[in-house]
Amino acid sequence: MSKYYLTTTLPYVNADPHVGFALEIVQADALARYHRLLGDDVAFNTGTDEHGQKIYQKSVEAGEEPQAYCDRYAAKFDGLKAALNLTYTRFIRTTDAHHVAAAQEFWRRCKAAGDIYKKQYRTKYCVGCELEKTDSELEDGRCPIHPKLPIELRDEENYFFRWSRSQQALLNHYAAHPDFVLPDFRLKEIRNFVAAGLQDFSISRLKAKMPWGIDVPDDPAHVMYVWFDALVNYVSTLGWPEDAANFAAFWGTDGAPNAVQVAGKDNLRQQSAMWQGMLLSAGLPLSKQVFIHGFITADGQKMSKSLGNVVNPYDLVATYGTDATRYFLLGAIPSYNDGDYTKALFEETYAARLANGIGNLAARVTTMAGKFSGGASPAKAEDRFATQALWTRYRDALDAFRFDDAVHAVEELVALCNQAIDVEAPWKKAKAGEDVGPFLYQLLEALRHAGLMLLPVIPQAAEKLLAALGVDASSVRLPRDAAWGLLAPGTKIESGVILFPRLDANS
Numbered sequence: 001m002s003k004y005y006l007t008t009t010l011p012y013v014n015a016d017p018h019v020g021f022a023l024e025i026v027q028a029d030a031l032a033r034y035h036r037l038l039g040d041d042v043a044f045n046t047g048t049d050e051h052g053q054k055i056y057q058k059s060v061e062a063g064e065e066p067q068a069y070c071d072r073y074a075a076k077f078d079g080l081k082a083a084l085n086l087t088y089t090r091f092i093r094t095t096d097a098h099h100v101a102a103a104q105e106f107w108r109r110c111k112a113a114g115d116i117y118k119k120q121y122r123t124k125y126c127v128g129c130e131l132e133k134t135d136s137e138l139e140d141g142r143c144p145i146h147p148k149l150p151i152e153l154r155d156e157e158n159y160f161f162r163w164s165r166s167q168q169a170l171l172n173h174y175a176a177h178p179d180f181v182l183p184d185f186r187l188k189e190i191r192n193f194v195a196a197g198l199q200d201f202s203i204s205r206l207k208a209k210m211p212w213g214i215d216v217p218d219d220p221a222h223v224m225y226v227w228f229d230a231l232v233n234y235v236s237t238l239g240w241p242e243d244a245a246n247f248a249a250f251w252g253t254d255g256a257p258n259a260v261q262v263a264g265k266d267n268l269r270q271q272s273a274m275w276q277g278m279l280l281s282a283g284l285p286l287s288k289q290v291f292i293h294g295f296i297t298a299d300g301q302k303m304s305k306s307l308g309n310v311v312n313p314y315d316l317v318a319t320y321g322t323d324a325t326r327y328f329l330l331g332a333i334p335s336y337n338d339g340d341y342t343k344a345l346f347e348e349t350y351a352a353r354l355a356n357g358i359g360n361l362a363a364r365v366t367t368m369a370g371k372f373s374g375g376a377s378p379a380k381a382e383d384r385f386a387t388q389a390l391w392t393r394y395r396d397a398l399d400a401f402r403f404d405d406a407v408h409a410v411e412e413l414v415a416l417c418n419q420a421i422d423v424e425a426p427w428k429k430a431k432a433g434e435d436v437g438p439f440l441y442q443l444l445e446a447l448r449h450a451g452l453m454l455l456p457v458i459p460q461a462a463e464k465l466l467a468a469l470g471v472d473a474s475s476v477r478l479p480r481d482a483a484w485g486l487l488a489p490g491t492k493i494e495s496g497v498i499l500f501p502r503l504d505a506n507s
Helices: 019-037 053-062 066-078 097-112 163-176 184-195 226-231 244-251 265-282 313-320 322-332 343-372 387-399 403-424 426-431 437-454 459-468
Strands: 003-008 041-048 090-093 116-126 131-133 152-161 204-206 219-224 259-264 289-293 296-298 339-341
Touching (some): 003 244, 019 296, 019 387, 041 066, 053 066, 066 090, 097 265, 152 204, 152 219, 163 184, 163 265, 259 265, 343 403, 343 437, 343 459, 387 403, 403 426
Parallel strands (some): 041 090, 259 289
Antiparallel strands (some): 204 219
């Protein structure tokens, strides 16, 4: 059994969950479910990033101790597991005692490698990004990602990470692994950034000014910079450094890496260059792959509290259901680029692609089974829908993190079935005494394939569809069950299965 490890970024607990992070965690969950269907042993990590100045300031504003503040918000993110039907196996918090110890050990290894030193420095800093900023990264003196936050000028003594030392090793790695970062234009972006020269970055803060962080080993006057601390979660969650066997099995080795990271485009530098440089310094294998997704806007505008257009995933689930929310994020939002949420687009997706798409086909075909074959699957017939070609497209799409293309492959199969029904008009043939059994089998078997493909996307509806066809979803393994003709003749078929009811006009 192959090991497969994937992780999301850890969202800051300075605000409620928003649909942008829901996109990331649902993408990762689709990958986890897909790899389990392939028979892989999956470790799936997410959690919360709980240190740093942003968190400290928010806790002060709320009149709470930082840990109590973090506890309250971490529960909101962990609650997404039930709301979005997620299957992560680990939920790490950067305030966990084991993570704290692991981050300190990681620091010690980088320091032993000669990559941590102390110096006085002056810089411009965006608290929203928790990153230093150069003049070229600012627009009118503001961070373009957090334009409402003033840029702070920092002048203090900090510890630094010797990132500049990683430059050539990173460039060599990018050249040797052209799919290390996907999509490819993101790899080009980070390669150009690294090629322009890496600057050592600050990895500590004076505790007297910002006390909420992990203590620097052997220097209680400093706490770790939040990014240095948080990035270590990807290995600490696997039991590193104590559980060397589990770490090697899931993170992988230099010759056989396993770790896949899913992140937003604002995390490109941190995930594909900063973290990789830190791994080099600590003597650990690099990640296998980093997938970078885009942002979600709302009605064409960046989401912000001031505009009142932040979309909460809990609200979407309460109104439209878990599967509909997952389907929109995976099928209607571009996987590689930015996408836009509007209420109208969401409801159009639900009506056209769910209720009138796979939902209508499922009801239509299972009803015909009840009418024309006594509620059971007829004798086998040959594949008329070229499902193996669609499976190839589907698998290639998920292997390349093109979730929208994978969904489109299912939608193409649905469209082919509906077109065939319109052409064949089986109700007319049955009325005329013709045998519609072979055609009905082809439709039922195509429905089974659609259900299998949809298991990582809309698991509840897919399981319901497969159950109506007599298939136990818990026993499915794709290499075997993707073959045509596995629906046994005589299998009982549930008639008129309803997957997606019509939306209430007042929704």
